[in-house]
Amino acid sequence: MEGVISLDMAAAEPSLETRFEALVANHRDRAVRLAWRLVGGDEAAAEDVAQDALVSAYRGLARFRGDSSLDTWFYRILVRQAYSYLRWRGVRERFGRSDPEETIDPAPRATGDPLLRQRIARALDSLPRNQRDAFVLVHMEDFTVREAAEIMGKAPGTVKSHLHRALGKLRTQLEDALDPSTEADGHDG
Amino acid sequence: MTDENREKTEALSPDTERFVERLKAAYEPRPMDAVRRAALDARLRERIERPRGPVWLAPAVATAAIALLAVWGLQPGVLEAPGTAPEVARADLPTADGWEAQLYLYEGPLESDSTDEETYLPPEYAAIDDLFFDG
Numbered sequence A: 001m002e003g004v005i006s007l008d009m010a011a012a013e014p015s016l017e018t019r020f021e022a023l024v025a026n027h028r029d030r031a032v033r034l035a036w037r038l039v040g041g042d043e044a045a046a047e048d049v050a051q052d053a054l055v056s057a058y059r060g061l062a063r064f065r066g067d068s069s070l071d072t073w074f075y076r077i078l079v080r081q082a083y084s085y086l087r088w089r090g091v092r093e094r095f096g097r098s099d100p101e102e103t104i105d106p107a108p109r110a111t112g113d114p115l116l117r118q119r120i121a122r123a124l125d126s127l128p129r130n131q132r133d134a135f136v137l138v139h140m141e142d143f144t145v146r147e148a149a150e151i152m153g154k155a156p157g158t159v160k161s162h163l164h165r166a167l168g169k170l171r172t173q174l175e176d177a178l179d180p181s182t183e184a185d186g187h188d189g
Numbered sequence B: 001m002t003d004e005n006r007e008k009t010e011a012l013s014p015d016t017e018r019f020v021e022r023l024k025a026a027y028e029p030r031p032m033d034a035v036r037r038a039a040l041d042a043r044l045r046e047r048i049e050r051p052r053g054p055v056w057l058a059p060a061v062a063t064a065a066i067a068l069l070a071v072w073g074l075q076p077g078v079l080e081a082p083g084t085a086p087e088v089a090r091a092d093l094p095t096a097d098g099w100e101a102q103l104y105l106y107e108g109p110l111e112s113d114s115t116d117e118e119t120y121l122p123p124e125y126a127a128i129d130d131l132f133f134d135g
Helices: A007-012 A014-038 A043-063 A070-094 A114-126 A129-140 A145-152 A156-178 B003-010 B014-026 B034-049 B055-074 B087-092 B099-105 B123-132
Strands: none
Touching: A014 A043, A014 A070, A014 A129, A014 B034, A043 A070, A043 B034, A070 A129, A070 A145, A114 A129, A114 A156, A114 B014, A129 A145, A129 A156, A129 B014, A145 A156, A156 B014
């Protein structure tokens, strides 16, 4: 991300600025994609969540001593940020203050079948938070179980348990929609 | 394939693996392009360069707010029955269906599987929790 950090700012702690620029350059796209999957396929919300996470990482980077992976440290911030967003959206929806444009968005600009995407978003949204996070991190974003455990602050065995339960629930909800033999018939949304 | 990934895929039957692959493929966002990257970077730059408020003032502000509330609470009639409360106090309170009251009182299903919150949390991650989140 060239030019994001001014040289004046970098003067005080150049290594920090360099590390942050590398963090943004290396993880911006994945951060937005992960956030998109965590917040239910809402592109604008995903970019906001990723941006909030990057700002938090920037402000916390000076305290990061490198005892653990910078990547998992950042994605932990991101996952927490996504959770905060979902909490806020849940409150707004519960009390009728939600903006229809902010709720689960079929995201017509994304690729693929919008109805199927919306159905998957709802199925993921119906999972308990830890199951959803584990499933998205490991099965959709290809983090290892150990990385996901670090990001979630859980033991690897616990993450595996969440994965197992999440998979069972998602298969129950989505098996028909993702069955190749029924694909030609469309989806019942 | 790493040991971790092998461990992950070995746990799935071929049928389940196909299901996961189809789900993943169907739930794919639009790839970031140069325009979106530039816009995101610009917003990020703006936020990072924006001066933060005087954080060191926060404890003083909080103390002052508590003191004001205490003084307000000591006024005659303020803590009596609702019917006798001064008009100005009632007007300042959120209504029963007010957004602020609802948000403050909300205890809904924010986390339905809270029983498995393990204590496993590397020190740096705990520090992040303390720094940025209330959880």
